[in-house]
Amino acid sequence: MAWRKPTAVQSTRRKGRLAAAYGVLKQSRKPGSPGMGERVGAIPRMVGATLTGRYPGLSRAKLLLLTAGAGYIVSPIDAVPEAFLLLLGVVDDIGVAVWLASVLLVETDHFLAWERGEPAPGGETQRVQAERLR
16 A cells, blocks of 8 residues: 555644644643643543533544544554564554544543533533533
């Protein structure tokens, strides 16, 4: 399989995700905002609230992708094994880790705002959005 240059849409999505993760990381350093420890502690609550249907901000499909990404990182089985292609084997793991970290930063930010009843980054509170979905 040959390497292909990412399409403009894929490139824009990646840049958008990285910009969002950078914004959340930058915001997490401000006084009064949730720190990394609070975000890590919120992950089990976010998973539980998603699985029970209380938290509408994270779909089960996205939760499954996050779980698969975490599993890929810790699994000894790789799409590109380090034993054969050392540099490329590490790059694929790093790419998945960066994606996972950026998505978790954004999702925990949304979840913690939802728990506090604060406006979501989109404007409305997520509780109001959840009421509209019912």
